[in-house]
Amino acid sequence: MAKYFPLGQVMGFVFSLILTGLALLVHFTDMSMKTGMIVLLVTAFLQAGLQFAIFMHAGETKDKWSIYSNIVYGFAMVIITILGTLLILLWDM
Amino acid sequence: MEFFERFMIPHPSFLIYVSMVLIVLVSVALVAVITYFKLWGYLWREWITTVDHKKIGIMYLLMALLMLFRGGVDAIMLRYQLSMPENTFLDAQHYNEVFTTHGVVMILFMAMPFITFFFNYLVPLQIGARDVAFPRLNNLSFWLFFMGAMLFNLSFVVGGSPDAGWTSYFPLADNEFSTSVGTNYYMIAIQIAGIGTLMTGINFITTIMKMRAPGMTLFKMPMFTWSALIANLIIVFAFPVLTVALAMGTMDRLFDTKFFAIGNGGMDMLWANLFWVWGHPEVYILILPAFGIFSEVISTFARRNLYGYKSMVWSMIVISVFAFTVWTHHFFTMGQGAFTNSIFSITTMAIAVPTGVKIFNWLFTLYKGKIEFTTPMLYAVHFIPLFTLGGVTGVMLAMSAADYQYHNTMFLVAHFHNVIIPGVVYAMLAGFTFYWPKMFGFMLNEKIGKATVWVMSTGFLLAFMPMYITGLDGQARRMYTYSESTGFSTLNMVSFVGAGIMAVSFIMLVWNIWYSFKNSPRNIGSDPWDARGLEWATHTPIPAYNFAITPDVTDSTSEAFWDMKKKGTQIFKGEIKKIHMPNYSGVPFIMSCGFFLLGFSLIFSMWIPAIVGLIVILAGMAHRSFEKDHGYYIPEEDVKATEKQYEKRGAK
């Protein structure tokens, strides 16, 4: 039976609950804006990565190389676009 | 009567009335001809519902040529208006409408379908597949593009054309300054066509990643397929930005939100920012497949393999990242600081490096090649110096400090036509001539073809070189007229003559098709150019299933057909078996009619028909998710019989 037990999935579920709980702390405790944002961003990206790897099965097939590189590429493009936009319209205007 | 008033043209002219009459007459004639020859059933069964990538490709090609004509007529009108000082052929409003339409049509409804034609027609053949990964989605992509294009073209006879430029900058594009429904057309028609393009992107990435012939590793893919993969990757990451920006712009115009409008926290510059976050990658979406076509043409007619295959691929991969890091160079003068401008100046100059790598690779391919000057090759040979000139003026524009001098002048207009025409248009026409015999079984006349290239390049130089000069002298872009004393008139007249010569070359192209259809021999076999890629390894005309036996390129290079011809490498191993093919479907067409209805109704803020359109779309999606469609098999005997027929005809 042991080998049919989806240990990874269960652990993933528990871990994602913990991450959600951590994020909720921002609402229920009295953090500064800065710490709050950091906690939210870090838990959000960990959560996204967890969902990709465990529940969306990103790493389970032969083409995991192309799936991961696609995610990294998309992530990089989004960061560039957001930082660039902030730079143009706010920080250096 | 009040209901119909909204469809009137706010700023009519004699020419628009003539076009209205012509459109009605042509439509009636078309319907009459189709009915008289009883072609409705044939059109529905063989074309409208088709999922065959070759037929969908040919429909894209037809649209691209039609739109090239439409955009070309606009261009001639613009050049004629500017050919003399104080010309009254077009007034300011009409001039605005014409240049807006010219830009949108040429980029989104001419260049985009032209490259999509090549994706569709070539990619499955080059990777040895029977169709794309999602054949029915492909059909939907085409019809969405078609409906978007038709909606946009409707604007000048129903309700008024968009007039805020192809970039449609806010606040000009907002209700306060653009009062007609023209800009609604812009927002919604491009949205519909853009959704189609996004689907194409997903479809072709999947096709290339998942459906390559056995033995075809990524680094054994033909160069055009590589360029298609990178271009589609950029599509998938760039087009959502346009989708979102257009949706926000639509809401500003229809529901009075304030994303880009002035006041209540709206930020007009955010539109320019988002537009170019999409807009610059769009340039590479167009130019990379063009480079792919040139690579195929140059290696075929230099009679040797492409120099530096790996560096070609890597330069494209680098471009796919850099393409997203340069967008600010389109608005250096918007008010951001020198620090930001310097960053984007440097990234812009850096992206010229991988492009330069490609130019040198082609030159090295030509060097020591046995060059044969066919029509496609002539396009390629004209492309290299002309495009390099455009690239150099691009680097000039990339210097942000100097850009304050050039920006919004004819210098810029000359620059981007200088890269897009020799880069994209020449590539499309080279590929069009090169693959014509594969599509239709006869060659285009070489004499007329080569003459066309020379006439086109002459016209091009006459039309655009003067703009560099008048631009530096201060002729502003989008200015509908100028006074005698500016001294722009002679050079603008030269420009108009050049545009006329380019129009002649387009007529020559059409004449060539007709002449060759009448006169060219039909017994040309399946490999008239002595070509190299896998796409030439099948019969002409290409059977519905592309390859009777799936090619196996384990022992070949990226030029599998050349290896087969010269080294005798086997690529068709095994026996003919039954072939699995996708079914045709009419649902995508009906869905796209729903999109048309939805779009048209939104443009005029008619909510009830809009909801009807939306219901049609949702019903189509629901139908698809409950439908069981496993395709069908072409039985082994049928495939064998078809193959026998080809043998009898002596093909191959």
Ligand SMILES: [Cu+2]
């Ligand atoms: Cu750009």
